[in-house]
Amino acid sequence: MDRKYVDFQLAPDDLTAIRFGISPGHELCHAVRAILRPDEYPLQWGWMRSSQAAIPREDFEVLALLIREEGYFPDFLTTTPTWELTPEAEAERLRDIDDDRFEVDMTKVLVRSDGARRIAVQHMLDQPDRARAMIAEAWLSVWNSAIAPVWTQLERLLRADIAVRSRRIAESGIGGMVGTLHDRVAWADGAVRVTMRIWSEVVDCHGSGLVLVPSVMGATGCFVLTEPPAQPTLFYPAQGVTATWARDAGGVADALGALLGPARARILLDAHEPRTTxxxxxxxxxxxxxxxHHLTVLRDAGLVASTRDGARVLHRRSPLGEAMVGAVL
Structure with a gap:
Protein backbone atom coordinates (compact mmCIF):
# COMPACT_ATOMS: atom_id res chain seq x y z
CA MET A 1 0.00 0.00 0.00
CA ASP A 2 1.31 3.44 -0.94
CA ARG A 3 1.97 5.70 2.01
CA LYS A 4 -0.19 8.80 2.32
CA TYR A 5 1.23 12.23 3.13
CA VAL A 6 0.18 15.82 3.53
CA ASP A 7 3.11 17.98 2.45
CA PHE A 8 3.08 21.60 3.62
CA GLN A 9 5.39 23.23 1.07
CA LEU A 10 7.26 26.21 2.54
CA ALA A 11 9.25 29.01 0.91
CA PRO A 12 12.89 28.27 1.84
CA ASP A 13 13.80 31.96 2.13
CA ASP A 14 10.72 32.98 4.16
CA LEU A 15 11.69 33.53 7.78
CA THR A 16 8.00 33.78 8.73
CA ALA A 17 7.07 30.48 7.07
CA ILE A 18 6.53 28.90 10.50
CA ARG A 19 4.64 30.46 13.37
CA PHE A 20 3.09 29.03 16.53
CA GLY A 21 -0.37 29.44 17.99
CA ILE A 22 -2.65 28.19 20.75
CA SER A 23 -6.13 26.88 19.97
CA PRO A 24 -8.71 26.82 22.78
CA GLY A 25 -11.13 25.23 20.31
CA HIS A 26 -8.79 22.33 19.58
CA GLU A 27 -8.29 21.69 23.28
CA LEU A 28 -12.05 21.68 23.89
CA CYS A 29 -12.80 19.37 20.95
CA HIS A 30 -10.31 16.80 22.20
CA ALA A 31 -11.56 17.19 25.75
CA VAL A 32 -14.94 16.09 24.40
CA ARG A 33 -13.32 13.13 22.68
CA ALA A 34 -11.46 12.18 25.85
CA ILE A 35 -14.77 11.95 27.70
CA LEU A 36 -16.33 9.95 24.86
CA ARG A 37 -13.35 7.55 24.64
CA PRO A 38 -11.57 7.65 28.02
CA ASP A 39 -9.62 4.44 27.40
CA GLU A 40 -7.66 6.18 24.63
CA TYR A 41 -6.80 9.25 26.71
CA PRO A 42 -5.05 7.95 29.85
CA LEU A 43 -3.15 11.22 30.38
CA GLN A 44 -6.51 12.96 30.86
CA TRP A 45 -7.90 10.63 33.55
CA GLY A 46 -6.92 12.91 36.40
CA TRP A 47 -8.54 15.87 34.67
CA MET A 48 -11.69 13.86 33.92
CA ARG A 49 -12.08 12.72 37.52
CA SER A 50 -12.12 16.31 38.72
CA SER A 51 -14.22 17.90 35.98
CA GLN A 52 -16.58 15.46 34.30
CA ALA A 53 -19.39 15.65 36.87
CA ALA A 54 -19.64 19.43 36.48
CA ILE A 55 -20.20 19.42 32.69
CA PRO A 56 -23.82 20.24 31.69
CA ARG A 57 -25.13 17.16 29.89
CA GLU A 58 -27.27 18.88 27.23
CA ASP A 59 -24.50 21.28 26.21
CA PHE A 60 -21.98 18.46 26.09
CA GLU A 61 -24.29 16.46 23.81
CA VAL A 62 -24.50 19.37 21.35
CA LEU A 63 -20.71 19.33 20.97
CA ALA A 64 -20.51 15.53 21.01
CA LEU A 65 -22.97 15.44 18.11
CA LEU A 66 -20.51 17.40 15.96
CA ILE A 67 -17.19 16.08 17.28
CA ARG A 68 -17.91 12.39 17.93
CA GLU A 69 -15.30 9.83 18.99
CA GLU A 70 -13.12 10.06 15.87
CA GLY A 71 -12.95 11.32 12.32
CA TYR A 72 -13.91 14.70 10.92
CA PHE A 73 -15.41 17.51 12.97
CA PRO A 74 -16.20 21.02 11.67
CA ASP A 75 -13.10 23.00 10.80
CA PHE A 76 -14.71 26.17 12.13
CA LEU A 77 -14.27 24.81 15.68
CA THR A 78 -10.46 25.02 15.47
CA THR A 79 -9.50 27.52 12.79
CA THR A 80 -8.26 30.43 14.91
CA PRO A 81 -4.98 29.45 16.61
CA THR A 82 -3.64 32.62 18.21
CA TRP A 83 -2.05 33.92 21.41
CA GLU A 84 -4.69 36.26 22.74
CA LEU A 85 -8.16 34.90 21.88
CA THR A 86 -10.36 34.69 24.97
CA PRO A 87 -13.01 31.97 25.45
CA GLU A 88 -15.72 34.63 25.23
CA ALA A 89 -14.32 35.92 21.94
CA GLU A 90 -14.09 32.37 20.61
CA ALA A 91 -17.75 31.75 21.43
CA GLU A 92 -18.69 35.04 19.78
CA ARG A 93 -16.74 34.03 16.68
CA LEU A 94 -18.80 30.83 16.46
CA ARG A 95 -22.00 32.91 16.46
CA ASP A 96 -20.74 34.77 13.38
CA ILE A 97 -19.50 31.91 11.20
CA ASP A 98 -19.92 32.78 7.54
CA ASP A 99 -23.01 31.09 6.02
CA ASP A 100 -21.03 29.39 3.27
CA ARG A 101 -18.40 28.11 5.69
CA PHE A 102 -21.06 26.81 8.07
CA GLU A 103 -22.84 24.98 5.26
CA VAL A 104 -19.64 23.44 3.86
CA ASP A 105 -18.39 22.14 7.21
CA MET A 106 -21.77 20.92 8.43
CA THR A 107 -22.41 19.16 5.12
CA LYS A 108 -19.17 17.25 5.67
CA VAL A 109 -20.52 16.20 9.07
CA LEU A 110 -23.87 15.25 7.49
CA VAL A 111 -22.40 12.90 4.88
CA ARG A 112 -20.46 11.13 7.62
CA SER A 113 -23.60 10.64 9.75
CA ASP A 114 -26.52 8.26 9.82
CA GLY A 115 -29.61 7.59 11.90
CA ALA A 116 -30.54 10.06 14.62
CA ARG A 117 -27.27 11.94 14.25
CA ARG A 118 -27.94 12.62 10.57
CA ILE A 119 -31.41 13.94 11.36
CA ALA A 120 -30.04 16.26 14.07
CA VAL A 121 -27.28 17.60 11.80
CA GLN A 122 -29.80 18.20 9.02
CA HIS A 123 -31.93 20.25 11.44
CA MET A 124 -28.87 22.40 12.14
CA LEU A 125 -28.31 22.92 8.43
CA ASP A 126 -31.94 23.88 7.98
CA GLN A 127 -31.77 26.48 10.80
CA PRO A 128 -28.23 27.89 10.64
CA ASP A 129 -28.82 30.98 12.83
CA ARG A 130 -30.32 28.91 15.62
CA ALA A 131 -27.63 26.25 15.20
CA ARG A 132 -24.78 28.76 15.42
CA ALA A 133 -26.20 30.26 18.60
CA MET A 134 -26.70 26.80 20.12
CA ILE A 135 -23.14 25.72 19.26
CA ALA A 136 -21.65 28.92 20.69
CA GLU A 137 -23.62 28.60 23.94
CA ALA A 138 -22.68 24.93 24.30
CA TRP A 139 -19.02 25.73 23.56
CA LEU A 140 -18.84 28.36 26.29
CA SER A 141 -20.80 26.27 28.79
CA VAL A 142 -18.59 23.20 28.39
CA TRP A 143 -15.48 25.37 28.36
CA ASN A 144 -16.39 27.06 31.64
CA SER A 145 -17.12 23.77 33.38
CA ALA A 146 -14.40 21.56 31.89
CA ILE A 147 -11.44 23.63 30.69
CA ALA A 148 -11.54 26.97 32.50
CA PRO A 149 -10.67 25.44 35.92
CA VAL A 150 -7.42 24.00 34.48
CA TRP A 151 -6.66 26.51 31.74
CA THR A 152 -3.79 28.06 33.72
CA GLN A 153 -2.01 24.70 33.98
CA LEU A 154 -2.84 23.76 30.39
CA GLU A 155 -1.73 27.07 28.91
CA ARG A 156 1.60 26.92 30.75
CA LEU A 157 2.33 23.56 29.12
CA LEU A 158 1.45 24.93 25.68
CA ARG A 159 3.62 28.02 26.10
CA ALA A 160 6.49 25.96 27.49
CA ASP A 161 6.36 23.68 24.45
CA ILE A 162 6.39 26.65 22.08
CA ALA A 163 9.33 28.18 23.92
CA VAL A 164 11.36 24.98 23.56
CA ARG A 165 10.45 24.56 19.88
CA SER A 166 11.35 28.19 19.12
CA ARG A 167 14.73 27.75 20.74
CA ARG A 168 15.28 24.58 18.74
CA ILE A 169 14.65 26.49 15.50
CA ALA A 170 17.35 28.96 16.53
CA GLU A 171 19.78 26.13 17.30
CA SER A 172 19.14 23.65 14.47
CA GLY A 173 16.82 25.30 11.95
CA ILE A 174 13.24 24.59 10.95
CA GLY A 175 14.05 21.11 9.68
CA GLY A 176 15.75 20.13 12.92
CA MET A 177 12.78 21.31 14.97
CA VAL A 178 10.12 19.74 12.74
CA GLY A 179 11.67 16.31 13.11
CA THR A 180 11.01 16.40 16.86
CA LEU A 181 7.28 17.21 16.69
CA HIS A 182 5.95 13.64 16.33
CA ASP A 183 6.93 10.35 14.74
CA ARG A 184 4.42 11.05 11.93
CA VAL A 185 6.04 14.40 11.08
CA ALA A 186 9.25 14.87 9.10
CA TRP A 187 11.14 17.50 7.11
CA ALA A 188 11.31 16.54 3.41
CA ASP A 189 12.69 18.74 0.62
CA GLY A 190 11.46 22.05 2.01
CA ALA A 191 8.14 20.66 3.22
CA VAL A 192 6.67 19.64 6.55
CA ARG A 193 5.45 16.12 5.78
CA VAL A 194 2.71 14.50 7.87
CA THR A 195 1.96 10.81 7.41
CA MET A 196 -1.79 10.27 6.96
CA ARG A 197 -4.08 7.25 6.91
CA ILE A 198 -6.54 8.19 4.16
CA TRP A 199 -5.39 10.83 1.69
CA SER A 200 -2.40 12.62 0.23
CA GLU A 201 -2.21 16.34 -0.52
CA VAL A 202 0.35 19.03 -1.30
CA VAL A 203 -0.44 22.34 0.39
CA ASP A 204 1.30 25.44 -0.97
CA CYS A 205 2.13 27.59 2.08
CA HIS A 206 3.94 30.32 0.13
CA GLY A 207 2.56 33.60 1.36
CA SER A 208 0.46 32.08 4.13
CA GLY A 209 3.01 30.06 6.08
CA LEU A 210 2.22 27.16 8.38
CA VAL A 211 0.83 27.44 11.89
CA LEU A 212 2.11 24.88 14.41
CA VAL A 213 -0.21 24.34 17.37
CA PRO A 214 0.76 22.21 20.38
CA SER A 215 -2.02 20.37 22.20
CA VAL A 216 -2.37 18.89 25.67
CA MET A 217 -5.82 17.34 25.17
CA GLY A 218 -5.05 16.10 21.66
CA ALA A 219 -2.14 13.95 22.77
CA THR A 220 -3.21 10.97 20.63
CA GLY A 221 -1.63 12.17 17.39
CA CYS A 222 -1.37 14.88 14.74
CA PHE A 223 -4.19 16.68 12.98
CA VAL A 224 -4.12 19.04 10.00
CA LEU A 225 -6.17 21.84 8.47
CA THR A 226 -5.55 22.24 4.76
CA GLU A 227 -8.67 23.75 3.17
CA PRO A 228 -9.20 27.52 2.75
CA PRO A 229 -10.23 29.78 4.33
CA ALA A 230 -8.36 28.15 7.21
CA GLN A 231 -4.65 28.90 7.30
CA PRO A 232 -2.56 25.72 6.85
CA THR A 233 -2.27 24.32 10.36
CA LEU A 234 -0.63 21.33 12.03
CA PHE A 235 -1.73 20.33 15.54
CA TYR A 236 0.77 18.14 17.40
CA PRO A 237 1.06 16.72 20.96
CA ALA A 238 2.78 19.09 23.40
CA GLN A 239 5.83 17.60 25.06
CA GLY A 240 6.06 17.05 28.79
CA VAL A 241 2.40 16.13 29.34
CA THR A 242 2.02 13.65 32.19
CA ALA A 243 -0.96 12.17 34.01
CA THR A 244 -0.60 14.82 36.72
CA TRP A 245 -0.70 17.86 34.43
CA ALA A 246 -4.07 19.02 35.77
CA ARG A 247 -3.06 19.05 39.42
CA ASP A 248 -3.99 22.11 41.42
CA ALA A 249 -1.89 25.18 40.76
CA GLY A 250 -1.01 25.26 44.45
CA GLY A 251 0.95 22.05 44.01
CA VAL A 252 2.93 23.63 41.20
CA ALA A 253 3.68 26.66 43.35
CA ASP A 254 4.87 24.39 46.17
CA ALA A 255 7.16 22.45 43.82
CA LEU A 256 8.67 25.62 42.36
CA GLY A 257 8.83 27.14 45.83
CA ALA A 258 11.02 24.29 47.05
CA LEU A 259 13.41 25.09 44.21
CA LEU A 260 13.33 28.87 44.01
CA GLY A 261 11.75 30.01 47.25
CA PRO A 262 8.06 30.95 47.61
CA ALA A 263 8.41 34.60 46.53
CA ARG A 264 10.39 33.88 43.36
CA ALA A 265 8.12 30.96 42.51
CA ARG A 266 5.07 33.22 42.75
CA ILE A 267 6.73 35.88 40.59
CA LEU A 268 7.70 33.31 37.96
CA LEU A 269 4.25 31.72 37.88
CA ASP A 270 2.59 35.12 37.41
CA ALA A 271 5.07 36.28 34.76
CA HIS A 272 3.14 34.97 31.75
CA GLU A 273 2.17 38.59 31.04
CA PRO A 274 4.55 41.60 31.08
CA ARG A 275 4.46 43.55 34.36
CA THR A 276 6.45 46.40 35.84
CA THR A 277 8.40 46.00 39.06
CA HIS A 293 15.90 41.92 43.99
CA HIS A 294 13.94 38.75 43.20
CA LEU A 295 13.44 39.84 39.58
CA THR A 296 17.18 40.43 39.26
CA VAL A 297 17.91 36.92 40.54
CA LEU A 298 15.36 35.41 38.13
CA ARG A 299 16.72 37.48 35.24
CA ASP A 300 20.32 36.53 36.00
CA ALA A 301 19.23 32.87 35.98
CA GLY A 302 17.64 33.35 32.55
CA LEU A 303 14.11 32.65 33.79
CA VAL A 304 12.73 36.18 33.31
CA ALA A 305 13.38 38.64 30.48
CA SER A 306 13.20 42.39 31.12
CA THR A 307 12.54 44.85 28.30
CA ARG A 308 12.18 48.63 28.29
CA ASP A 309 8.91 50.18 27.13
CA GLY A 310 9.40 53.92 27.21
CA ALA A 311 9.98 54.88 30.83
CA ARG A 312 8.87 51.45 32.06
CA VAL A 313 10.72 48.14 32.37
CA LEU A 314 8.50 45.12 31.82
CA HIS A 315 9.29 41.63 33.11
CA ARG A 316 8.04 38.39 31.56
CA ARG A 317 8.98 34.72 31.62
CA SER A 318 11.74 33.84 29.18
CA PRO A 319 11.63 30.67 27.02
CA LEU A 320 13.73 28.96 29.70
CA GLY A 321 11.26 30.12 32.35
CA GLU A 322 8.35 28.78 30.28
CA ALA A 323 10.13 25.44 29.93
CA MET A 324 10.79 25.25 33.68
CA VAL A 325 7.17 25.95 34.60
CA GLY A 326 6.01 23.44 31.99
CA ALA A 327 8.41 20.80 33.29
CA VAL A 328 7.12 21.19 36.84
CA LEU A 329 3.57 20.77 35.56
Missing amino acids: SQVAHDTGLAISTAS
Missing part, protein backbone atom coordinates in the same frame (compact mmCIF):
# COMPACT_ATOMS: atom_id res chain seq x y z
CA SER A 278 5.71 47.99 40.87
CA GLN A 279 3.00 45.66 39.56
CA VAL A 280 4.99 42.60 40.62
CA ALA A 281 5.44 44.10 44.09
CA HIS A 282 1.72 44.88 44.37
CA ASP A 283 0.61 41.42 43.18
CA THR A 284 2.95 39.61 45.58
CA GLY A 285 2.62 41.95 48.56
CA LEU A 286 6.35 42.69 48.56
CA ALA A 287 8.24 45.92 48.91
CA ILE A 288 9.38 47.29 45.54
CA SER A 289 13.03 46.86 46.52
CA THR A 290 12.43 43.22 47.47
CA ALA A 291 10.52 42.52 44.26
CA SER A 292 13.33 44.16 42.28
Whole structure:
Protein backbone atom coordinates (compact mmCIF):
# COMPACT_ATOMS: atom_id res chain seq x y z
CA MET A 1 0.00 0.00 0.00
CA ASP A 2 1.31 3.44 -0.94
CA ARG A 3 1.97 5.70 2.01
CA LYS A 4 -0.19 8.80 2.32
CA TYR A 5 1.23 12.23 3.13
CA VAL A 6 0.18 15.82 3.53
CA ASP A 7 3.11 17.98 2.45
CA PHE A 8 3.08 21.60 3.62
CA GLN A 9 5.39 23.23 1.07
CA LEU A 10 7.26 26.21 2.54
CA ALA A 11 9.25 29.01 0.91
CA PRO A 12 12.89 28.27 1.84
CA ASP A 13 13.80 31.96 2.13
CA ASP A 14 10.72 32.98 4.16
CA LEU A 15 11.69 33.53 7.78
CA THR A 16 8.00 33.78 8.73
CA ALA A 17 7.07 30.48 7.07
CA ILE A 18 6.53 28.90 10.50
CA ARG A 19 4.64 30.46 13.37
CA PHE A 20 3.09 29.03 16.53
CA GLY A 21 -0.37 29.44 17.99
CA ILE A 22 -2.65 28.19 20.75
CA SER A 23 -6.13 26.88 19.97
CA PRO A 24 -8.71 26.82 22.78
CA GLY A 25 -11.13 25.23 20.31
CA HIS A 26 -8.79 22.33 19.58
CA GLU A 27 -8.29 21.69 23.28
CA LEU A 28 -12.05 21.68 23.89
CA CYS A 29 -12.80 19.37 20.95
CA HIS A 30 -10.31 16.80 22.20
CA ALA A 31 -11.56 17.19 25.75
CA VAL A 32 -14.94 16.09 24.40
CA ARG A 33 -13.32 13.13 22.68
CA ALA A 34 -11.46 12.18 25.85
CA ILE A 35 -14.77 11.95 27.70
CA LEU A 36 -16.33 9.95 24.86
CA ARG A 37 -13.35 7.55 24.64
CA PRO A 38 -11.57 7.65 28.02
CA ASP A 39 -9.62 4.44 27.40
CA GLU A 40 -7.66 6.18 24.63
CA TYR A 41 -6.80 9.25 26.71
CA PRO A 42 -5.05 7.95 29.85
CA LEU A 43 -3.15 11.22 30.38
CA GLN A 44 -6.51 12.96 30.86
CA TRP A 45 -7.90 10.63 33.55
CA GLY A 46 -6.92 12.91 36.40
CA TRP A 47 -8.54 15.87 34.67
CA MET A 48 -11.69 13.86 33.92
CA ARG A 49 -12.08 12.72 37.52
CA SER A 50 -12.12 16.31 38.72
CA SER A 51 -14.22 17.90 35.98
CA GLN A 52 -16.58 15.46 34.30
CA ALA A 53 -19.39 15.65 36.87
CA ALA A 54 -19.64 19.43 36.48
CA ILE A 55 -20.20 19.42 32.69
CA PRO A 56 -23.82 20.24 31.69
CA ARG A 57 -25.13 17.16 29.89
CA GLU A 58 -27.27 18.88 27.23
CA ASP A 59 -24.50 21.28 26.21
CA PHE A 60 -21.98 18.46 26.09
CA GLU A 61 -24.29 16.46 23.81
CA VAL A 62 -24.50 19.37 21.35
CA LEU A 63 -20.71 19.33 20.97
CA ALA A 64 -20.51 15.53 21.01
CA LEU A 65 -22.97 15.44 18.11
CA LEU A 66 -20.51 17.40 15.96
CA ILE A 67 -17.19 16.08 17.28
CA ARG A 68 -17.91 12.39 17.93
CA GLU A 69 -15.30 9.83 18.99
CA GLU A 70 -13.12 10.06 15.87
CA GLY A 71 -12.95 11.32 12.32
CA TYR A 72 -13.91 14.70 10.92
CA PHE A 73 -15.41 17.51 12.97
CA PRO A 74 -16.20 21.02 11.67
CA ASP A 75 -13.10 23.00 10.80
CA PHE A 76 -14.71 26.17 12.13
CA LEU A 77 -14.27 24.81 15.68
CA THR A 78 -10.46 25.02 15.47
CA THR A 79 -9.50 27.52 12.79
CA THR A 80 -8.26 30.43 14.91
CA PRO A 81 -4.98 29.45 16.61
CA THR A 82 -3.64 32.62 18.21
CA TRP A 83 -2.05 33.92 21.41
CA GLU A 84 -4.69 36.26 22.74
CA LEU A 85 -8.16 34.90 21.88
CA THR A 86 -10.36 34.69 24.97
CA PRO A 87 -13.01 31.97 25.45
CA GLU A 88 -15.72 34.63 25.23
CA ALA A 89 -14.32 35.92 21.94
CA GLU A 90 -14.09 32.37 20.61
CA ALA A 91 -17.75 31.75 21.43
CA GLU A 92 -18.69 35.04 19.78
CA ARG A 93 -16.74 34.03 16.68
CA LEU A 94 -18.80 30.83 16.46
CA ARG A 95 -22.00 32.91 16.46
CA ASP A 96 -20.74 34.77 13.38
CA ILE A 97 -19.50 31.91 11.20
CA ASP A 98 -19.92 32.78 7.54
CA ASP A 99 -23.01 31.09 6.02
CA ASP A 100 -21.03 29.39 3.27
CA ARG A 101 -18.40 28.11 5.69
CA PHE A 102 -21.06 26.81 8.07
CA GLU A 103 -22.84 24.98 5.26
CA VAL A 104 -19.64 23.44 3.86
CA ASP A 105 -18.39 22.14 7.21
CA MET A 106 -21.77 20.92 8.43
CA THR A 107 -22.41 19.16 5.12
CA LYS A 108 -19.17 17.25 5.67
CA VAL A 109 -20.52 16.20 9.07
CA LEU A 110 -23.87 15.25 7.49
CA VAL A 111 -22.40 12.90 4.88
CA ARG A 112 -20.46 11.13 7.62
CA SER A 113 -23.60 10.64 9.75
CA ASP A 114 -26.52 8.26 9.82
CA GLY A 115 -29.61 7.59 11.90
CA ALA A 116 -30.54 10.06 14.62
CA ARG A 117 -27.27 11.94 14.25
CA ARG A 118 -27.94 12.62 10.57
CA ILE A 119 -31.41 13.94 11.36
CA ALA A 120 -30.04 16.26 14.07
CA VAL A 121 -27.28 17.60 11.80
CA GLN A 122 -29.80 18.20 9.02
CA HIS A 123 -31.93 20.25 11.44
CA MET A 124 -28.87 22.40 12.14
CA LEU A 125 -28.31 22.92 8.43
CA ASP A 126 -31.94 23.88 7.98
CA GLN A 127 -31.77 26.48 10.80
CA PRO A 128 -28.23 27.89 10.64
CA ASP A 129 -28.82 30.98 12.83
CA ARG A 130 -30.32 28.91 15.62
CA ALA A 131 -27.63 26.25 15.20
CA ARG A 132 -24.78 28.76 15.42
CA ALA A 133 -26.20 30.26 18.60
CA MET A 134 -26.70 26.80 20.12
CA ILE A 135 -23.14 25.72 19.26
CA ALA A 136 -21.65 28.92 20.69
CA GLU A 137 -23.62 28.60 23.94
CA ALA A 138 -22.68 24.93 24.30
CA TRP A 139 -19.02 25.73 23.56
CA LEU A 140 -18.84 28.36 26.29
CA SER A 141 -20.80 26.27 28.79
CA VAL A 142 -18.59 23.20 28.39
CA TRP A 143 -15.48 25.37 28.36
CA ASN A 144 -16.39 27.06 31.64
CA SER A 145 -17.12 23.77 33.38
CA ALA A 146 -14.40 21.56 31.89
CA ILE A 147 -11.44 23.63 30.69
CA ALA A 148 -11.54 26.97 32.50
CA PRO A 149 -10.67 25.44 35.92
CA VAL A 150 -7.42 24.00 34.48
CA TRP A 151 -6.66 26.51 31.74
CA THR A 152 -3.79 28.06 33.72
CA GLN A 153 -2.01 24.70 33.98
CA LEU A 154 -2.84 23.76 30.39
CA GLU A 155 -1.73 27.07 28.91
CA ARG A 156 1.60 26.92 30.75
CA LEU A 157 2.33 23.56 29.12
CA LEU A 158 1.45 24.93 25.68
CA ARG A 159 3.62 28.02 26.10
CA ALA A 160 6.49 25.96 27.49
CA ASP A 161 6.36 23.68 24.45
CA ILE A 162 6.39 26.65 22.08
CA ALA A 163 9.33 28.18 23.92
CA VAL A 164 11.36 24.98 23.56
CA ARG A 165 10.45 24.56 19.88
CA SER A 166 11.35 28.19 19.12
CA ARG A 167 14.73 27.75 20.74
CA ARG A 168 15.28 24.58 18.74
CA ILE A 169 14.65 26.49 15.50
CA ALA A 170 17.35 28.96 16.53
CA GLU A 171 19.78 26.13 17.30
CA SER A 172 19.14 23.65 14.47
CA GLY A 173 16.82 25.30 11.95
CA ILE A 174 13.24 24.59 10.95
CA GLY A 175 14.05 21.11 9.68
CA GLY A 176 15.75 20.13 12.92
CA MET A 177 12.78 21.31 14.97
CA VAL A 178 10.12 19.74 12.74
CA GLY A 179 11.67 16.31 13.11
CA THR A 180 11.01 16.40 16.86
CA LEU A 181 7.28 17.21 16.69
CA HIS A 182 5.95 13.64 16.33
CA ASP A 183 6.93 10.35 14.74
CA ARG A 184 4.42 11.05 11.93
CA VAL A 185 6.04 14.40 11.08
CA ALA A 186 9.25 14.87 9.10
CA TRP A 187 11.14 17.50 7.11
CA ALA A 188 11.31 16.54 3.41
CA ASP A 189 12.69 18.74 0.62
CA GLY A 190 11.46 22.05 2.01
CA ALA A 191 8.14 20.66 3.22
CA VAL A 192 6.67 19.64 6.55
CA ARG A 193 5.45 16.12 5.78
CA VAL A 194 2.71 14.50 7.87
CA THR A 195 1.96 10.81 7.41
CA MET A 196 -1.79 10.27 6.96
CA ARG A 197 -4.08 7.25 6.91
CA ILE A 198 -6.54 8.19 4.16
CA TRP A 199 -5.39 10.83 1.69
CA SER A 200 -2.40 12.62 0.23
CA GLU A 201 -2.21 16.34 -0.52
CA VAL A 202 0.35 19.03 -1.30
CA VAL A 203 -0.44 22.34 0.39
CA ASP A 204 1.30 25.44 -0.97
CA CYS A 205 2.13 27.59 2.08
CA HIS A 206 3.94 30.32 0.13
CA GLY A 207 2.56 33.60 1.36
CA SER A 208 0.46 32.08 4.13
CA GLY A 209 3.01 30.06 6.08
CA LEU A 210 2.22 27.16 8.38
CA VAL A 211 0.83 27.44 11.89
CA LEU A 212 2.11 24.88 14.41
CA VAL A 213 -0.21 24.34 17.37
CA PRO A 214 0.76 22.21 20.38
CA SER A 215 -2.02 20.37 22.20
CA VAL A 216 -2.37 18.89 25.67
CA MET A 217 -5.82 17.34 25.17
CA GLY A 218 -5.05 16.10 21.66
CA ALA A 219 -2.14 13.95 22.77
CA THR A 220 -3.21 10.97 20.63
CA GLY A 221 -1.63 12.17 17.39
CA CYS A 222 -1.37 14.88 14.74
CA PHE A 223 -4.19 16.68 12.98
CA VAL A 224 -4.12 19.04 10.00
CA LEU A 225 -6.17 21.84 8.47
CA THR A 226 -5.55 22.24 4.76
CA GLU A 227 -8.67 23.75 3.17
CA PRO A 228 -9.20 27.52 2.75
CA PRO A 229 -10.23 29.78 4.33
CA ALA A 230 -8.36 28.15 7.21
CA GLN A 231 -4.65 28.90 7.30
CA PRO A 232 -2.56 25.72 6.85
CA THR A 233 -2.27 24.32 10.36
CA LEU A 234 -0.63 21.33 12.03
CA PHE A 235 -1.73 20.33 15.54
CA TYR A 236 0.77 18.14 17.40
CA PRO A 237 1.06 16.72 20.96
CA ALA A 238 2.78 19.09 23.40
CA GLN A 239 5.83 17.60 25.06
CA GLY A 240 6.06 17.05 28.79
CA VAL A 241 2.40 16.13 29.34
CA THR A 242 2.02 13.65 32.19
CA ALA A 243 -0.96 12.17 34.01
CA THR A 244 -0.60 14.82 36.72
CA TRP A 245 -0.70 17.86 34.43
CA ALA A 246 -4.07 19.02 35.77
CA ARG A 247 -3.06 19.05 39.42
CA ASP A 248 -3.99 22.11 41.42
CA ALA A 249 -1.89 25.18 40.76
CA GLY A 250 -1.01 25.26 44.45
CA GLY A 251 0.95 22.05 44.01
CA VAL A 252 2.93 23.63 41.20
CA ALA A 253 3.68 26.66 43.35
CA ASP A 254 4.87 24.39 46.17
CA ALA A 255 7.16 22.45 43.82
CA LEU A 256 8.67 25.62 42.36
CA GLY A 257 8.83 27.14 45.83
CA ALA A 258 11.02 24.29 47.05
CA LEU A 259 13.41 25.09 44.21
CA LEU A 260 13.33 28.87 44.01
CA GLY A 261 11.75 30.01 47.25
CA PRO A 262 8.06 30.95 47.61
CA ALA A 263 8.41 34.60 46.53
CA ARG A 264 10.39 33.88 43.36
CA ALA A 265 8.12 30.96 42.51
CA ARG A 266 5.07 33.22 42.75
CA ILE A 267 6.73 35.88 40.59
CA LEU A 268 7.70 33.31 37.96
CA LEU A 269 4.25 31.72 37.88
CA ASP A 270 2.59 35.12 37.41
CA ALA A 271 5.07 36.28 34.76
CA HIS A 272 3.14 34.97 31.75
CA GLU A 273 2.17 38.59 31.04
CA PRO A 274 4.55 41.60 31.08
CA ARG A 275 4.46 43.55 34.36
CA THR A 276 6.45 46.40 35.84
CA THR A 277 8.40 46.00 39.06
CA SER A 278 5.71 47.99 40.87
CA GLN A 279 3.00 45.66 39.56
CA VAL A 280 4.99 42.60 40.62
CA ALA A 281 5.44 44.10 44.09
CA HIS A 282 1.72 44.88 44.37
CA ASP A 283 0.61 41.42 43.18
CA THR A 284 2.95 39.61 45.58
CA GLY A 285 2.62 41.95 48.56
CA LEU A 286 6.35 42.69 48.56
CA ALA A 287 8.24 45.92 48.91
CA ILE A 288 9.38 47.29 45.54
CA SER A 289 13.03 46.86 46.52
CA THR A 290 12.43 43.22 47.47
CA ALA A 291 10.52 42.52 44.26
CA SER A 292 13.33 44.16 42.28
CA HIS A 293 15.90 41.92 43.99
CA HIS A 294 13.94 38.75 43.20
CA LEU A 295 13.44 39.84 39.58
CA THR A 296 17.18 40.43 39.26
CA VAL A 297 17.91 36.92 40.54
CA LEU A 298 15.36 35.41 38.13
CA ARG A 299 16.72 37.48 35.24
CA ASP A 300 20.32 36.53 36.00
CA ALA A 301 19.23 32.87 35.98
CA GLY A 302 17.64 33.35 32.55
CA LEU A 303 14.11 32.65 33.79
CA VAL A 304 12.73 36.18 33.31
CA ALA A 305 13.38 38.64 30.48
CA SER A 306 13.20 42.39 31.12
CA THR A 307 12.54 44.85 28.30
CA ARG A 308 12.18 48.63 28.29
CA ASP A 309 8.91 50.18 27.13
CA GLY A 310 9.40 53.92 27.21
CA ALA A 311 9.98 54.88 30.83
CA ARG A 312 8.87 51.45 32.06
CA VAL A 313 10.72 48.14 32.37
CA LEU A 314 8.50 45.12 31.82
CA HIS A 315 9.29 41.63 33.11
CA ARG A 316 8.04 38.39 31.56
CA ARG A 317 8.98 34.72 31.62
CA SER A 318 11.74 33.84 29.18
CA PRO A 319 11.63 30.67 27.02
CA LEU A 320 13.73 28.96 29.70
CA GLY A 321 11.26 30.12 32.35
CA GLU A 322 8.35 28.78 30.28
CA ALA A 323 10.13 25.44 29.93
CA MET A 324 10.79 25.25 33.68
CA VAL A 325 7.17 25.95 34.60
CA GLY A 326 6.01 23.44 31.99
CA ALA A 327 8.41 20.80 33.29
CA VAL A 328 7.12 21.19 36.84
CA LEU A 329 3.57 20.77 35.56
